Amino acid sequence: MRFSREHDVMQRVFVTIVICLLLAFSWYLFLAGHNRPGGGFIGGLMTASAIVLMYMFFGARETERVLRLSYPVVIALGLLIAAAVSSLGLLAGDAFVTQYFDYVTLPLVGELELATAIPFDFGVYLVVVGATMAATVTIAEDED
Amino acid sequence: MLHGAILSPLLFALLLPLLFRWTRGRQIGWAVLLVPVSLFVYFATHLPAIGRGETILRTLSWVPSLGISFDAYVDGLGLLFALLITGVGALVVLYAVFYLDRRKEQLHHFYFYLLLFMGAMLGIVLSDNLIILYVFWELTSLSSSLLVAFWYDRDRSVYGARKSMLITVFGGFAMLAGFILLYLEGGTFSIQGLIAQADSLFGSPLFYAAMVLVLLGAFTKSAQFPFHIWLPDAMEAPTPVSAYLHSATMVKAGVYLVARMMPIFGGSEVWFWALLLTGLITMCWGSVSAIRQHDLKGILAFSTISQLGLLMLLLGIGSAAMITGGTAMERVYAAAVTTALVHLVNHATFKGSLFMIVGIIDHETGTRDIRRLGGLMTVMPIAFTVALFGLSAMAGLPPFNGFISKEMFFTALISLQELPGGTAWLWVAVVGWLASIFTFGYCALMLGRTFTGKFQPHNFDQKVHEAPIGLLISPIVLGSLVLLLGLFPNLLVPGLIEPAVASILPALDPALYSFRLYLWHGPSVELGMSLGVVILGLLLYRSLPRTAGGGWFSRERDPLNRLYDGGLDALTYSSERITGIQMTGRLRDYLVFMLTFTIGLAAYVFFRADSFVAPALIAAEAPLYVYGIALLMIIAAFALLRVRDRISFIIVLGIVGLMISLLFAIFSAQDLALTQLLVETVTVILLMLAFRRLPEVTAERIPAFSRLLKLAISSAVGVGAFLIGVSAYSYRSETGLTSISDFFKENSYKLAGGQNMVNVILVDFRALDTLLEILVLGIVGIGIVMMVKHRFKGGEDV
Numbered sequence: 001m002r003f004s005r006e007h008d009v010m011q012r013v014f015v016t017i018v019i020c021l022l023l024a025f026s027w028y029l030f031l032a033g034h035n036r037p038g039g040g041f042i043g044g045l046m047t048a049s050a051i052v053l054m055y056m057f058f059g060a061r062e063t064e065r066v067l068r069l070s071y072p073v074v075i076a077l078g079l080l081i082a083a084a085v086s087s088l089g090l091l092a093g094d095a096f097v098t099q100y101f102d103y104v105t106l107p108l109v110g111e112l113e114l115a116t117a118i119p120f121d122f123g124v125y126l127v128v129v130g131a132t133m134a135a136t137v138t139i140a141e142d143e144d
Numbered sequence: 145m146l147h148g149a150i151l152s153p154l155l156f157a158l159l160l161p162l163l164f165r166w167t168r169g170r171q172i173g174w175a176v177l178l179v180p181v182s183l184f185v186y187f188a189t190h191l192p193a194i195g196r197g198e199t200i201l202r203t204l205s206w207v208p209s210l211g212i213s214f215d216a217y218v219d220g221l222g223l224l225f226a227l228l229i230t231g232v233g234a235l236v237v238l239y240a241v242f243y244l245d246r247r248k249e250q251l252h253h254f255y256f257y258l259l260l261f262m263g264a265m266l267g268i269v270l271s272d273n274l275i276i277l278y279v280f281w282e283l284t285s286l287s288s289s290l291l292v293a294f295w296y297d298r299d300r301s302v303y304g305a306r307k308s309m310l311i312t313v314f315g316g317f318a319m320l321a322g323f324i325l326l327y328l329e330g331g332t333f334s335i336q337g338l339i340a341q342a343d344s345l346f347g348s349p350l351f352y353a354a355m356v357l358v359l360l361g362a363f364t365k366s367a368q369f370p371f372h373i374w375l376p377d378a379m380e381a382p383t384p385v386s387a388y389l390h391s392a393t394m395v396k397a398g399v400y401l402v403a404r405m406m407p408i409f410g411g412s413e414v415w416f417w418a419l420l421l422t423g424l425i426t427m428c429w430g431s432v433s434a435i436r437q438h439d440l441k442g443i444l445a446f447s448t449i450s451q452l453g454l455l456m457l458l459l460g461i462g463s464a465a466m467i468t469g470g471t472a473m474e475r476v477y478a479a480a481v482t483t484a485l486v487h488l489v490n491h492a493t494f495k496g497s498l499f500m501i502v503g504i505i506d507h508e509t510g511t512r513d514i515r516r517l518g519g520l521m522t523v524m525p526i527a528f529t530v531a532l533f534g535l536s537a538m539a540g541l542p543p544f545n546g547f548i549s550k551e552m553f554f555t556a557l558i559s560l561q562e563l564p565g566g567t568a569w570l571w572v573a574v575v576g577w578l579a580s581i582f583t584f585g586y587c588a589l590m591l592g593r594t595f596t597g598k599f600q601p602h603n604f605d606q607k608v609h610e611a612p613i614g615l616l617i618s619p620i621v622l623g624s625l626v627l628l629l630g631l632f633p634n635l636l637v638p639g640l641i642e643p644a645v646a647s648i649l650p651a652l653d654p655a656l657y658s659f660r661l662y663l664w665h666g667p668s669v670e671l672g673m674s675l676g677v678v679i680l681g682l683l684l685y686r687s688l689p690r691t692a693g694g695g696w697f698s699r700e701r702d703p704l705n706r707l708y709d710g711g712l713d714a715l716t717y718s719s720e721r722i723t724g725i726q727m728t729g730r731l732r733d734y735l736v737f738m739l740t741f742t743i744g745l746a747a748y749v750f751f752r753a754d755s756f757v758a759p760a761l762i763a764a765e766a767p768l769y770v771y772g773i774a775l776l777m778i779i780a781a782f783a784l785l786r787v788r789d790r791i792s793f794i795i796v797l798g799i800v801g802l803m804i805s806l807l808f809a810i811f812s813a814q815d816l817a818l819t820q821l822l823v824e825t826v827t828v829i830l831l832m833l834a835f836r837r838l839p840e841v842t843a844e845r846i847p848a849f850s851r852l853l854k855l856a857i858s859s860a861v862g863v864g865a866f867l868i869g870v871s872a873y874s875y876r877s878e879t880g881l882t883s884i885s886d887f888f889k890e891n892s893y894k895l896a897g898g899q900n901m902v903n904v905i906l907v908d909f910r911a912l913d914t915l916l917e918i919l920v921l922g923i924v925g926i927g928i929v930m931m932v933k934h935r936f937k938g939g940e941d942v
Contacts, residue, residue, distance in 0.1 A: 029818075033900060033903045033907075034897070034898040034899070034900060034903055034904070034907075035898055035899040035900050036899070036900055037814035037815045037818055037900065038815070038818070038900070038903070039815065039900070039902070039903040039906060039907070040906075040907070041819060041906070042815065042818045042819055042822060045819070045822035045823065045825075045826060046822055048826060049822065049825055049826060049829075052826075052829055071925065071929070072925070072926050072929060075922040075925050075926060076922070078918065078922070079918065079919060079922050082914075082915050082918060083915065086911065086912075086915055096912070097911040097912045097915060099896065099907065099908045099911060101896065101897035101898075103897075113897055115896075115897055115898070117896065117897075117898065117904075117907040117908050117911070120907050120911060120914075121903070121906075121907045123918065124906075124907070124914060124918050127918040127921055127922050127925075128918070128921065130922065130925055131921045131922055131924060131925030131926075132826055132925070134925040134926065134928060134929050135830065135924070135925055135928045135929075136826075136829060136830060136833060138928055138929045138932045138933065139830065139833045139834055139928070139932060140833050142837075142932050142933075
């Protein structure tokens, strides 16, 4: 499928707003995941849909100018983060993929929960975005 | 310190790339030489303590929960090998400095592999833990293959490397299985720990299985018949490597293993017979095959095989010490073990020097073919002298060290008659003696064809002259040792050989095997046998030009290679066939495979646990619209069967997906609903993208039988999934089991600090599953990129 490029200004502005909202919401979903519906998988899928929307409305060249991402690298990075976080437990002498959490009180922000599950989930997020986008873009750009 | 010494070659190997960069490709061999030399000195300092009969054990815990710790253990046997490895290693590195051209060869690769090997070999002989031993064992297989394939642009090198890898790694795996069986019986991976309970192991049910598996490892590594075929092909390696790995050290790892395991397995007659027969066959096969070779390294390769067989045979005879009682008998068979170790050292010296001389001949004349060589005696007098020493020792002539071990070998053969059976054992002696005649024959062949006769300069592409002195140092050192150990045979015996015998036969009184060797011990049967070897060997050499004419004798290649090559071809062919059956290229078939397998497996588990529950009416009240949604899904599912074009197909499929996510939302599984919704979205996008490469929807005529089969499979899958679902739900309520969700409800906030149960399960309780799932997802993503962007266009070489 060719990504179309010609759209009127109204649409472009509208779509830009939608994409921004989608990206923000997906990031919210990802962060909220620990306590509310959401998480890395859902957040990642929503981010991927937002990026697909960018491709569809602005075309591959424009999108890739803005997002200089190599999706296989994103996948690898996500796996690396998840594996690294999983290995943390080994350093402490615990089992592989032991997760830790604690509550800290920061000035202005108040009490905050810090959990190793969050960076782990970020790894999941990156892999989901990377894999979805790698598949989509590769199939879309394939010539013959 | 001890661990550091074992690992130092590996650590130095890691520094090598930096060193290479830093010295900009100068001869890094000199720096590498420091490693074996200092290690040799370090291990030599252990000699006094080991000579007093002490042992050293240093423990470094590695995986304590599995009983795996890096136990460095130095005793006589280990020290003997360690000195051999570092001593010969130092000479080989020195030789390689002059042998390999630093401008043409990739020296940093070479020395990296060589150091890798050296460290691994030290690890084998100095570790008390079987798992550590195994790890280092495979490391030697790996580095050996890398060294064989050092000139990786030559087909024969790659072939030899693959062959040695396949055969030795096969043996290594078998050995690992044997070790695990020993662990199951003995409860420890420590060799000394197993030796301590050797008596109880002897009667255990897994004893023989473990023995056979360990022997497989030893025999493949030490090139015993019929696994010896990798060694001649490994001669494609650079000659320093052949001298080091494939004659002096690595191939002796199997001998080491057999010696090390002797206290555990030695009391069994199966062990005795296995070693005796394998050793005898290998010895004969090797020495007879050696005569057929035209390549000097080929001769040496088969000669090494033959000598390794001899060592196995001697250890086999020695193991009789543990079977038979009586002091006199034990004394006789302990002498066989002593002989094996003496010959092991002797073999390393003379075979090492011979390989180096062959390397020099190759280096200076450009060929190793005895049909082209000849008359080098006057051209290369020093090389000739060293070769004369080495070959005389190999043939068993006085006053060289080979003579002494050959005489002792004959003594051991004769001593077999002390066993029950008496003179019936004579055949072993006769066969061993015959093999020695052939040994003499190929030694004479090497000397005669290479150095005597007429020197014909037109046979060679380059001007032939004596090798530079640097290249000659190492063979001269080894050659002097050949003579020195012949004149003073007791040099190593009290301080090194005896402690080594003590580690092989720990149960024996040391007084039984403390005796001295003599070059001359008066007229005896052994001397007569040696004389016979010389006479008949000379006759054999004289008659060779006639017998070598035709038939089996004219072919160089070992006939067993056909088995290996054929087996490899058959393996490729049959795996292609199996892949062909499975990989039809039709998605439909893959779906059938996956679904039937998944449902079949789940149904089997349910059936075996007897947990199928007949669907009963679920009494709980559901709002009316839930029925509406369900009805819509059913209608959509049936409509799918009727739809003929793809757009409508996707839409109808989307209805099913959306209804499912709606159901999730109604039953308050927001995460699942969200995920389902997003997956639907992405799926639609992907399907739309894939559209234009899908073929036209055509009315396919499917045979009636095939239709019925598909109907049966799909209904079985549907019904199966339904039954499993219902059973999973009602089994719990019927039997009153607590739901696992109660655990998560209770603990997700307490233990993982999260209120979203689904997410906590994903990233905490079952995080390992998630990790592996995203791994799969990542592989799929990268796989799509690879398959689309680098697809076959037809005609490529895979």
